[in-house]
Structure formats: C-alpha cells, structure tokens
Amino acid sequence: MGYILWIVPIIGILLLTAVKDKKLFPIISVAKASILLIAAIFITRTVMLQGKVSYKNLQGLLYIDSVSIIALDIVVVIGLLSAIYSINYLNLELLHGKIDIKRLKLYYILMDTFIYTMVLALTVNNMGIMWIAIEATTLASAFLVGFYNDKEAIEGTWKYVIICSVGIGVAFLGIILLQLSSIGVLKEANFLQWTNLYENATALKPSILKLAFIFLLVGFGTKAGLAPMHTWLPDAHSQAPSPISALLSGVLLNSAMYGIIRMVSIVNKGLGESIFTGRLLISLGVLSIGTSAIFIITQKDYKRLLAYSSIEHMGIIAIAIGLFTPASIFAALFHMINHSATKAMLFFSSGNILQKYETKDIGKIKNLLKILPVSGFVFFAGIFAIAGTPPFSVFASEFNVILSIFNNHNFILGGVVIGFISIIFVGIAMTLFKMFYGTSPEHLIPGDINIPGEIVMVCMLIFILITGIYMPLQVKGLLLSAEKIIIGG
Amino acid sequence: MENYLAALSLLILFSAFVLMANKRIKSYIATIRVQSIFIAIAVGIEGAKSLKTTGHFDILLVCVLIIAFKVIYIPRLLHRTYGKVEYRVAKDFFLNIPILILICCLLVVFSYFTLSTVEGINTGESNVQMVNSISIVLIGMFFMISRKKAIGQIVGFLVIENGLFVTALFSTKGMPLIIDIGIFIDLITAVMIMGIISFKINEKFDSIDTNKLKNLRG
Numbered sequence: 001m002g003y004i005l006w007i008v009p010i011i012g013i014l015l016l017t018a019v020k021d022k023k024l025f026p027i028i029s030v031a032k033a034s035i036l037l038i039a040a041i042f043i044t045r046t047v048m049l050q051g052k053v054s055y056k057n058l059q060g061l062l063y064i065d066s067v068s069i070i071a072l073d074i075v076v077v078i079g080l081l082s083a084i085y086s087i088n089y090l091n092l093e094l095l096h097g098k099i100d101i102k103r104l105k106l107y108y109i110l111m112d113t114f115i116y117t118m119v120l121a122l123t124v125n126n127m128g129i130m131w132i133a134i135e136a137t138t139l140a141s142a143f144l145v146g147f148y149n150d151k152e153a154i155e156g157t158w159k160y161v162i163i164c165s166v167g168i169g170v171a172f173l174g175i176i177l178l179q180l181s182s183i184g185v186l187k188e189a190n191f192l193q194w195t196n197l198y199e200n201a202t203a204l205k206p207s208i209l210k211l212a213f214i215f216l217l218v219g220f221g222t223k224a225g226l227a228p229m230h231t232w233l234p235d236a237h238s239q240a241p242s243p244i245s246a247l248l249s250g251v252l253l254n255s256a257m258y259g260i261i262r263m264v265s266i267v268n269k270g271l272g273e274s275i276f277t278g279r280l281l282i283s284l285g286v287l288s289i290g291t292s293a294i295f296i297i298t299q300k301d302y303k304r305l306l307a308y309s310s311i312e313h314m315g316i317i318a319i320a321i322g323l324f325t326p327a328s329i330f331a332a333l334f335h336m337i338n339h340s341a342t343k344a345m346l347f348f349s350s351g352n353i354l355q356k357y358e359t360k361d362i363g364k365i366k367n368l369l370k371i372l373p374v375s376g377f378v379f380f381a382g383i384f385a386i387a388g389t390p391p392f393s394v395f396a397s398e399f400n401v402i403l404s405i406f407n408n409h410n411f412i413l414g415g416v417v418i419g420f421i422s423i424i425f426v427g428i429a430m431t432l433f434k435m436f437y438g439t440s441p442e443h444l445i446p447g448d449i450n451i452p453g454e455i456v457m458v459c460m461l462i463f464i465l466i467t468g469i470y471m472p473l474q475v476k477g478l479l480l481s482a483e484k485i486i487i488g489g
Numbered sequence: 490m491e492n493y494l495a496a497l498s499l500l501i502l503f504s505a506f507v508l509m510a511n512k513r514i515k516s517y518i519a520t521i522r523v524q525s526i527f528i529a530i531a532v533g534i535e536g537a538k539s540l541k542t543t544g545h546f547d548i549l550l551v552c553v554l555i556i557a558f559k560v561i562y563i564p565r566l567l568h569r570t571y572g573k574v575e576y577r578v579a580k581d582f583f584l585n586i587p588i589l590i591l592i593c594c595l596l597v598v599f600s601y602f603t604l605s606t607v608e609g610i611n612t613g614e615s616n617v618q619m620v621n622s623i624s625i626v627l628i629g630m631f632f633m634i635s636r637k638k639a640i641g642q643i644v645g646f647l648v649i650e651n652g653l654f655v656t657a658l659f660s661t662k663g664m665p666l667i668i669d670i671g672i673f674i675d676l677i678t679a680v681m682i683m684g685i686i687s688f689k690i691n692e693k694f695d696s697i698d699t700n701k702l703k704n705l706r707g
Binding site for chain 1: 607608609623626630633639642646649650653656657660661664665667668671672674675678679682683686687689690693694699702703704705
C-alpha cells in the first residue's frame with residue numbers, strides 16, 4: 001500500500017508530459033491527487049492500528065509512523081484541494097491571455113512534481129534521502145514561483161533558489177556531521193537511518209551531535225521560514241500563483257519543520273536533556289514572531305502579509321518544539337494542521353481577490369464583501385481565524401502552546417509571545433479591514449469567480465470551525481502517539 | 490596515499506583562494522573546473538583504496554560522475570549561459586582583492602579554532618582535512634556575497650557544493666551511494682535552473698547584476 005504513494009505520482013507526471021489536450025491536464029492531476037488521498041486514508045488507518053508502516057525491502061527505506069502521517073495527510077489533502085482550485089484559476093488566466101497552453105502544461109507537471117517531492121521527504125526513513133527530497137522541493141517549485149515571468153516574479157525566484165539552495169547546503173553539513181557522530185555505532189548499511197539513529201541515540205558522540213543540530217536547524221530553518229533566514233519567503237509567496245502560495249505556505253514549511261522535529265528527537269535523546277535544542281529553537285521562534293509583527297503592521301500587500309503571518313506561525317511551532325514537554329509537542333503538531341488549513345484557505349481566497357481586482361495593494365481593494373460575496377466572506381472569517389480568535393482552531397492550538405509555556409514556568413517568554421501575538425492581531429485588523437469598506441471601482445461587477453475553488457474554501461472554513469471546538473478521539477490518539485514518538489519512552 | 494590526500498585537500502582549498510582572486514567570469518569557470526579535477530583525483534584515490542580493502546567500487550563510480558558532470562558538463566553549461574548573457578565587462582566585486590584574500594585567511598583561522606574545540610572531531614589528520622573543507626564552504630558563501638553578477642553567485646554555489654562534498658569524503662569516507670547520486674541530480678538541476686533564471690534576469694533587467702533586483706521589499 002505504501003508504495004502507491006511513490007509510484008502513482010510518477011505515473012501521473014509521465015501521463016501529463018505525454019498528453020496534449022488542455023482539458024486532460026486537470027483531470028489527470030485531480031485523479032492522481034484523489035488516488036493519493038485514498039491511499040493516505042488507508043495508511044492512516046494502518047498507522048492508527050499498528051503504529052507504523054514499513055517494509056523489509058529496499059533496506060526499509062519506506063517508513064511511515066504517526067509523526068510522518070500527520071504531515072503526510074496535510075500534504076495530500078492540501079495537494080488535492082489546490083489541484084481542484086487550480087482548474088478554474090488557470091482557465092481564467094488562460095482566458096485573460098496571461099499564460100499559454102504550454103505554460104499550463106508546465107504548471108501541472110511542476111505542481112505534481114512539487115507535491116511528489118514533499119511526499120517523498122515525509123515517507124523515507126533515511127535522513128540523507130529526506131535531505132535530497134527537501135532540496136528537490138526547491139527545484140521543483142522554482143519555476144512555479146516565477147510562473148508569471150515578470151520582473152518581480154523573476155526576482156522572487158532568484159532569491160528563493162539562491163537562499164534556499166545555500167541554506168539546504170548548510171543542512172547537508174549537518175547531515176554529514178550526523179553520520180560522523182554515528183561512525184562506529186551503526187553498521188554501514190544502516191547509515192543515516194532515522195530509526196537506527198534514534199535507537200542508538202545515547203551512543204552517538206554528543207559534541208558532534210550538537211554541531212550537527214546547529215547546521216541542520218539553520219538549513220531546514222531556512223526552508224521553514226524561521227527568522228533571520230526568512231527573507232525569501234515573503235517574496236516567493238507573494239509572487240507565486242495563489243494555489244502554489246497555498247502549497248508553499250501550508251505544506252512546504254511543514255515538511256521542513258518535520259525535518260527539524262526528527263532531528264530534535266535524536267539530539268534530545270542523545271544529550272539526555274532538551275535545554276540545548278530548546279534555547280536555539282525558542283530564540284529563533286521568538287525572533288520570527290517579532291519580525292513578522294513588525295512587518296505585518298506596515299504591510300501594503302495582502303499576499304505578503306499572509307506570508308509574514310506564516311513566519312509567525314512557524315515561530316510559534318518552533319517555540320512549542322523547543323519547550324519539548326508532552327503538552328507543547330501535542331500543541332505544535334495540532335498547530336501545524338490548523339495553520340496549514342487556515343493559511344491555504346486564505347491564499348485560495350486571496351487568489352480570487354487578485355483575479356477580480358488585479359492588484360495586490362491593500363489600499364486599492366474596497367468593498368470586498370459586496371464584490372466577492374463568498375471569497376470575501378471566507379477571507380473575512382480567515383483573517384479572524386489566522387489572528388487567533390475563537391472559535392477557530394488556530395486559537396485552540398495557540399492557546400495550548402501558550403498554556404504549555406506558562407506551565408513550564410517560562411513567564412517572561414509567555415509574556416513576550418502574547419505581546420507579539422496581540423501586536424500581530426492589531427496589525428492584521430488595522431491593515432486588512434480596510435478591504436471590506438469603501439466604495440468599489442465601477443468597472444467591477446459583483447459576483448464570484450471560480451465556483452469549484454469556492455466550494456473548496458467553504459469546506460475548509462467548516463473544517464477549521466469544527467476542529468476548533470471538537471477533536472475526534474482517533475485524531476487525538478494519533479497526535480498523542482506522535483507526541484510519544486518524538487519525546488520517546 | 491594519506492600524504493597525497495592531505496596535499497589534495499590543501500590544493501582544493503588553495504583553488505578556492507585562487508577563485509577569490511579571479512577578476513573575470515571566464516577565469517571563475519576555469520578555476521572551478523580545476524578544483525573539480527582535484528576533487529575527482531581525491532575521490533579516485535579513496536575509491537582505489539576501498540576497492541583494494543573491501544571490494545566496493547561505488548566510490549569509483551562517484552569519481553566517474555564527478556568527471557562527467559563537475560569537470561565537463563557544468564563548466565560547459567556555465568560557458569553557454571555566459572555566452573548568452575554577457576556583452577560588456579564590468580567590475581564585479583565590492584572590495585578589492587587583497588582584502589578579499591585576507592578575509593578568506595581569517596575564515597580558515599575561524600574554522601580551525603571552531604573545530605578544535607569540538608570533541609571527537611580533532612583526532613589528528615582528519616581534523617586538518619575537515620578544517621580545510623569547511624573553510625571551502627565558508628569561502629564559497631563569502632564568494633557569493635562578494636560578487637554582484639548572477640553567474641558569480643552560481644559559481645559560489647558550486648564552491649559550496651564542492652566543499653560539502655569534500656567534507657563528506659574526508660570525514661566520513663563518502664556517503665552511501667544512493668545519497669551521492671541523489672545529490673548529483675539535485676546539483677545539476679539546480680545549476681541548470683539557476684542558469685535559466687540568470688538568462689531571464691538578463692532579459693528583463695538588461696544585465697545580470699543582482700544588485701538591480703530591488704523591487705520586492707518590506
């Protein structure tokens with residue numbers, strides 16, 4: 001069952017390169033994403049029952065446990081949703097003459113490759129191959145970021161490729177050091193296997209392990225958008241087509257964070273304490289939240305604002321992982337799910353706004369709720385959700401993170417985080433609420449575009465409403481078992 | 490054999506210094522090719538050793554890959570990109586060369602002092618080679634900062650990759666083969682993508698000066 005995740009996307013990509021009819025591209029893409037979703041559901045069930053999915057062949061390369069299945073489900077679900085959303089989004093771009101059929105085909109091929117690389121990164125046991133897959137995500141999404149081919153898009157792509165490639169290079173130094181610390185402990189066939197490293201973590205050389213963690217944190221932190229390595233993120237997120245922004249923000253950042261989580265659990269077990277990793281992660285996290293607070297207050301571009309908000313939420317997750325208590329890890333994983341759903345929904349609706357108004361400038365957008373009733377409403381609710389207002393699920397997980405900070409007697413940290421989050425709330429309210437008032441330009445006809453996309457958005461809105469109030473017992477069990485895997489014991 | 494490897498590790502470091510002192514893009518490409526040749530020789534020696542002792546020939550396979558891609562294909566690709574985009578010669582760096590070289594020396598000293606404090610790494614010979622190779626990574630990063638042209642930054646990225654590769658070779662006696670091959674695929678696609686983007690930068694901005702990329706701020 002697990003190998004379906006590896007084989008079906010390749011077949012899909014090959015089919016996409018072969019066909020020429022433009023109507024077939026979205027059909028193949030959505031079909032592939034649906035098969036992935038069905039496979040993921042079955043694997044999730046197996047993981048819930050047996051704890052993990054792994055096979056003997058290929059040296060146990062495929063390995064899925066509760067931690068990876070949470071991240072994997074996010075990838076697969078958001079991948080399917082953005083494939084559905086893309087259909088009408090791109091048809092409209094085609095109609096307006098912004099792209100031609102050749103680029104349409106390139107878009108679907110690259111989007112599926114991008115999703116595939118992330119699936120690969122989350123399902124392998126080998127840290128080295130995980131690194132390769134995370135590097136490949138940059139390469140697959142480079143031309144998606146620069147899809148519109150204008151000056152700004154090219155600039156965003158250049159920054160994205162250069163900063164992320166160098167960052168990931170630094171992470172590779174960490175992987176080398178990780179292997180160096182395990183020489184003499186592991187057999188050659190088991191080099192860099194996460195399960196083996198984790199089992200023998202206490203035998204690894206602690207001083208090299210510390211050095212390896214610093215490099216890996218900087219490297220994967222670049223990809224996860226932690227400040228001060230975040231500079232590529234707002235540029236790439238604002239320039240990419242909206243479904244790609246949703247994937248970048250909702251899925252890619254999680255995949256990089258997943259790499260950090262895996263490394264943290266090895267290092268903490270090896271060192272026997274979490275102070276070292278905690279200090280680094282918490283300081284980067286606080287810096288991220290602070291940076292995003294400053295930039296959100298002065299922001300004039302709504303897609304950039306959403307990008308900075310992603311930096312904030314990654315910072316919150318980093319702090320929660322840094323604390324490394326059972327409650328905080330639980331909250332971090334829960335926050336990953338909620339942030340992905342909410343942010344992807346916001347980027348989808350911002351795509352509709354962009355296509356209707358043809359501007360990213362907050363000041364030029366007026367009377368949003370009248371011009372775009374459904375997308376406007378989803379955007380309105382999404383702003384509240386992402387800022388952390390009840391009853392939405394981001395509030396629930398953010399509240400849990402802050403609660404675990406205070407339970408850990410970290411009062412100064414808790415105060416600082418609450419302060420920054422309230423600044424961000426005010427910033428979002430001040431800047432984005434202008435979009436809902438005023439009189440709209442006369443040439444805009446009220447009415448929605450992209451009906452399938454709107455259905456997707458409304459479903460996501462309902463999802464984040466439900467998870468804010470109620471969590472099914474199975475999901476809770478999955479999160480708890482993931483928390484046990486990370487913390488150990 | 491160990492003497493040759495130590496000498497080669499120094500030569501690779503030295504070629505990074507030479508690269509820093511280069512003024513023209515054509516000489517960057519020549520220097521990066523020479524550096525890759527040195528790496529290929531070092532990998533060849535390691536491969537021969539492992540063939541003799543354990544009978545594995547996967548390191549020799551990596552050596553062939555290096556010759557095919559890093560020595561022949563990538564420099565050619567860079568030449569082609571350069572031929573498409575460059576039509577005037579302009580000064581490419583912020584600081585003058587003696588200062589750049591001096592900073593590179595400081596980087597080597599820095600990595601020496603950092604690594605000598607880490608327990609477990611500083612065991613004789615591998616320590617010196619590790620210092621050399623991590624210095625190459627740092628010099629590669631500094632090269633990217635010091636050059637303004639897009640191709641200069643691609644070359645800097647290649648130096649970083651070379652440094653990482655040498656670090657892996659000298660400290661761990663090579664990574665597992667599948668990882669090496671994956672890294673090669675990633676590297677080649679990365680360089681190709683960067684080449685295409687620098688071509689597009691040239692198209693839209695009328696030069697490959699990355700200082701002109703200043704539209705996105707705040």
